[in-house]
Amino acid sequence: MSTPGTRTVLVLLDSAGTELRSPVLELITVGRSLGRVEAVALEAPSVGVLAQLGAYGVALVRQAEPSSGGEVVTGDALHLTPVVAEVLAAATRASHADAVLLTSSFPNKEAAARLAFLTEAGLVVDASALTDGGTHLVADKRVFAGSWDVRSEIVTDPAVLTLRANSVVPQPADAAVATEVDALRVELSPAATAARVVSRTVDESAGAGRPALGEAAIVVAGGRGTNGDFGPVTELADALGAAVGATRDAVYEGWHDQFVGQTGVTVAPRLYIGAGISGAPHHRGGMQASQVIVAVNNDPECPLFEISDFAVVGDLADVLPQAAEVLREHRASQG
Amino acid sequence: MRIVVAVKYVPDIHADRGFEGGRVVRRADEGTLNELDENAVEAALRLKEALPEAERETSEVIVLTVAGPDADGAVRRSYQLGADRGVRVSDDAVAGSDYFGTARVLAAAVRRLADEAPVDLVVTGMAALDGLGSVVPALLAAELDLPQLTLAGKLEVEGEPGARTARVTRELDGVEEVLEAPLPAVVSVTDHANDPRMPNFKLIMAGARSRVLDASPRPPRPDAEIVVDKGEGGRALAEYLIRNDLV
CATH class of the missing domain: 3.40.50.1220 (TPP-binding domain)
Incomplete structure (x- = not known):
């Protein structure tokens, strides 16, 4: 693995089409402490999101364009867990990423696991902190209802982690950058779309006016x-x-x-x-x-x-x- | 229909849980069937019970676990709930295995069972209450190369034998999804999916990819400052928050 500060860190953007929420900005903040951050989006980033990425020092976002058997995969199917995992695996290869970071939702934990499965990466889910141990990345995690702290080092390259919200305070970069969008073409395995999304409804009003x-x-x-x-x-x-x-x-x-x-x-x-x-x-x-x-x-x-x-x-x-x-x-x- | 339910024997959440030598302390007398696996066993039993009588009689709910003999308590509990058969895979070589190792061994056992007769469905709970990783069901689907229908709040199976479809409804982080896949498939169910039955009395009578560097118990919290409300409790609470810079 590379020396500290020179790693490439990939961050999955949860809501690239609208606005990046605090947990994703935390991932970028942690990623910058390790090296250069690139982003992966499942949908076209909004103008606001591109501005946020620029302010946080992310110069490149890879927008997934998956296809399956020659057919472009769009819409709800983009959120199928195996699809997310295969997209991230392709992005990991394209970026030569040393670490891939996701927020700690249930679907993201599963996508992280399948990504680690595909890339033979080490996996830590629900980490509360991530630092560079020099040779390896070191993750902290609270277990047994918060009664024990476990510190692990991830001995593989790449490392895959999901990071709990409120791990760090999101911090924009010292200098903003211009953010470019690159298409990331991915040919999915047939198994990736073996399950079909019958319907998907996002409750926009959930917790209206209050933080999540x-x-x-x-x-x-x-x-x-x-x-x-x-x-x-x-x-x-x-x-x-x-x-x-x-x-x-x-x-x-x-x-x-x-x-x-x-x-x-x-x-x-x-x-x-x-x-x-x-x-x-x-x-x-x-x-x-x-x-x-x-x-x-x-x-x-x-x-x-x-x-x-x-x-x-x-x-x-x-x-x-x-x-x-x-x-x-x-x-x-x-x- | 043959349904395999993967279960785990975990330290009781009321027991004093901890680590020794980088591994979770597991004692036979302080363990229990992972509570969330009871929802998985229940889901499997209900699917079997809903079948027409002729098919029901040839159907099987098989409980599968990867563990040492300590875990027989979990298998026994599953029998008491109504499972037809229990399989425990034990090998010192897989002791202390991580998510990936566990999923690989479970998958190998499912394939072995499928060699006897086709397996239609693999059902799991949403998480084990010791590790709380919630990722083994997805990894099991990846290992078996089967569709994953995970974190189901509701599970329905439709169609004729040999051409069945599973449909799950799930609600996660304000997103409601309905997913569908042909069987065989891997399903995990949440604790919303059903109310597990009580053990049957008659059945009771009859029946390293990452390494841990350091695990340390956190110091106990100091005793709370406790205020008894005599009309100013709310003010005391607000002043505590302001004093500690928490607002």
Whole structure:
């Protein structure tokens, strides 16, 4: 592998057609600390995305143009996991990439695994940090519900990683560059399109006006203790510019649409506030890696208090609106 | 219909989990069938139970695991749920294998089972609660060169024997997708897909590509500062956030 700072790092752009979100900008920021970054897009990059890439120092984006049996593959089929993996494998070859970085969504983890399978790369999913160890890349990862840190070195070239949101603060490059778009022609294997996309619907309104749960710096979550009223939870979230989450039970009750937990969204924000949440292992597994944990519960024996930095024993319907009010005043006083 | 369900024996999430010598500590008495695999077993059993009687009687749900004898608890649990047959692949050479090694061994076992009689479907859970990688189902599909229909919140199988299609509905990160593929295929199901049944009492009575450099337990968090709300709890919370520069 090459010496530090001179590696080529490939970054998959999740939403090249609209706007790059913070987790992708984090990947580019991490990639720049290792060397030169090139991007891969499954669709034509928007003007705004090209400007973002320029500001982040990415001079080249490879736009995939896959075909299968001579037919151009477009639309929903571009999102099939084996298609994404074969596109990335072709881009890895074209760029002579030393590392390929993806954000840590479920589909991306699978695409990363299949890419590693195709390129015989080492794989780390859900990494919380990536650094250059000199000879090899070194990845950190939190496991067992955030109770252990594991540091691995990836002894293959290339290395494939998915990086958790909020791993670093996105930082534009010192100097902007002009970004070129290159077509990346890929002939897919017949197996890549063996499954057919019957329909694909993107819910544009999901979390309208609030940051996405998996990538927010602050998360306010509600559980059974809300008794179905998420008003106080969303009021505090909005006072903090935070995302709103829930426990699995609360989602099953239909009180909210997205849950934090081992099988739901895993979050590791700077600040997590859990209201009316007892702290069952399933939920803890999805939030225990948060930097600061605050709990509000009327039960002084609430297990979530055991892993909290700050806790209030009280009725969330009183405590949350009061906190929101004080925070709004504070914000107003800061101008 | 022959359905293979890949399952894993994992350390109980309530137990004290950790590492020794770069590997996860696994003890027979502190393990359990990965809870998310119960959804996979349930999905397979429901597909079998929905078949016409004549075909049902010749159908099989086979539970497959790669592990040492410790994992017999997971296979036993699957029998209690109603699986027809259990296969455990054990070899010291594959102990501690990574995602890729595990997928390769599972694939070899599926091919061996398919040599006896065709396998129509491979079903897995969405993740194992120890590693939480969620990538083995996709790798298993890649190894077997079969279509992957993963992370299904809903699974339907339609058509006549020999010409069946699986259709899954999944919702991930605000994207709802319906995917379809001819069988055989590899399917993983989420914990939304079904409510697993309780073990049957009668059946109970009858029945290195990357290397770990360093794994260390994180220091416990210091005890929380706990405030009891007497009318000013919300203010105390807000002031804590402001004081710690968290707003």
